[in-house]
Amino acid sequence: xxxxxxxxxxxxxADDATARRAFWCGVRFAPSTPAVVLFATFIGFGALAQATxxxxxxxxxxxxxxxALPGQVVLVDEVAxxxxxxxxxxxxxxxxxxxxxxxVSLMPWLRGAGVSRPLQFLMSHFIAVTVWIEGxxxxxxxxxxxxxxYFLGMASAFLVLNLVATLIGFLVAGRVPVEVAxxxxxxxxxxxxxxxxxxxxxxxxxxxxxxxxxxxxxxFVLMPGFDLLATGLIGGxxxxxxxxxxxxxx
Amino acid sequence: xxxxxEFPSYLFLLIAGFGATAPxxxxxxxxxxxxxxxxxLLNWVRAxxxxxxxxxxxxxxxxxxxxxxxxxxxxxxxxxGCGVLTFFVARRNLGAGVAxxxxxxxxxxxxVW
Numbered sequence: 333x334x335x336x337x338x339x340x341x342x343x344x345x346a347d348d349a350t351a352r353r354a355f356w357c358g359v360r361f362a363p364s365t366p367a368v369v370l371f372a373t374f375i376g377f378g379a380l381a382q383a384t385x386x387x388x389x390x391x392x393x394x395x396x397x398x399x400a401l402p403g404q405v406v407l408v409d410e411v412a413x414x415x416x417x418x419x420x421x422x423x424x425x426x427x428x429x430x431x432x433x434x435x436v437s438l439m440p441w442l443r444g445a446g447v448s449r450p451l452q453f454l455m456s457h458f459i460a461v462t463v464w465i466e467g468x469x470x471x472x473x474x475x476x477x478x479x480x481x482y483f484l485g486m487a488s489a490f491l492v493l494n495l496v497a498t499l500i501g502f503l504v505a506g507r508v509p510v511e512v513a514x515x516x517x518x519x520x521x522x523x524x525x526x527x528x529x530x531x532x533x534x535x536x537x538x539x540x541x542x543x544x545x546x547x548x549x550x551x552f553v554l555m556p557g558f559d560l561l562a563t564g565l566i567g568g569x570x571x572x573x574x575x576x577x578x579x580x581x582x
Numbered sequence: 583x584x585x586x587x588e589f590p591s592y593l594f595l596l597i598a599g600f601g602a603t604a605p606x607x608x609x610x611x612x613x614x615x616x617x618x619x620x621x622x623l624l625n626w627v628r629a630x631x632x633x634x635x636x637x638x639x640x641x642x643x644x645x646x647x648x649x650x651x652x653x654x655x656x657x658x659x660x661x662x663g664c665g666v667l668t669f670f671v672a673r674r675n676l677g678a679g680v681a682x683x684x685x686x687x688x689x690x691x692x693x694v695w
Contacts, residue, residue: 394599398603405647405648411585417598420602464635517642518658522683536628
């Protein structure tokens with residue numbers, strides 16, 4: 333499982349690389365720890381969709397168009413409960429609000445010469461937590477003109493892997509012991525946390541991490557549905573403010 | 583097949599799935615239009631995103647869904663801690679940390695609990 337280092341210098345392949353080459357390098361470097369974790373969690377999603385009565389094609393379609401695991405799980409759950417369209421859409425949109433800050437913080441790295449507005453919207457469809465983390469880890473080390481093609485390569489590889497994983501999960505559903513199913517669900521949070529630590533740049537990130545970790549659970553109890561947005565705004569603003577004050581001091 | 587009583591399943595998934603998710607990403611693209619990679623505002627958004635994901639992690643471990651909810655909270659949190667420990671012992675190796683924590687969770691279920 334090769335992992336790119338914390339702050340990668342421009343990799344060797346980037347010398348004189350064309351956009352096409354950057355795309356394929358993105359594809360080539362995608363199989364890594366996050367790919368394994370994503371693959372395993374989407375096997376879990378496929379199994380869940382099967383248990384809910386989805387067809388294999390409906391399960392794969394859901395992964396393709398939503399591309400954010402919590403939203404997909406909620407969507408399947410709402411269908412299982414026989415919820416109406418408006419109720420289901422509302423429940424899913426609450427989980428998707430978190431994609432807004434993730435997209436805002438990653439998009440400036442993906443705009444560059446030759447990146448049209450439609451392409452920007454297309455790239456935004458791939459943004460979810462894992463791609464956000466990997467984007468921040470890998471893109472800053474690349475020359476600006478190679479970031480978008482590299483990102484598209486990496487995201488396409490993740491997409492194909494997850495569509496396959498959804499299908500596999502569908503096929504093995506019911507044959508996975510409950511202990512292993514628990515293990516599959518455990519992979520995502522431990523990967524998220526460790527990669528946040530691994531890619532943290534300085535004090536702001538670490539403080540935001542610690543604050544989010546501390547105030548997330550109580551806010552979930554107090555205001556489920558809006559807890560993540562509140563956690564991000566409160567924790568992130570305090571962390572940012574504290575570091576800005578530190579910088580301002582002589 | 584129909585979902586929600588009356589809708590063709592794919593139409594239901596398209597509206598309640600894509601329709602409920604994509605606007606947030608698209609709004610993100612629009613809001614990021616004038617942000618530079620070295621702007622202070624972007625540093626703030628990054629901090630907000632980081633805290634948000636950290637909150638998501640805490641929620642997934644403390645208030646899990648599905649099969650993970652059936653695992654004793656002590657084992658869940660313990661395995662999580664072991665994963666973090668393995669990560670640092672293995673000189674900040676992501677794969678080692680993920681594997682270590684998950685191994686403890688699996689072993690704990692089969693052996694101890």
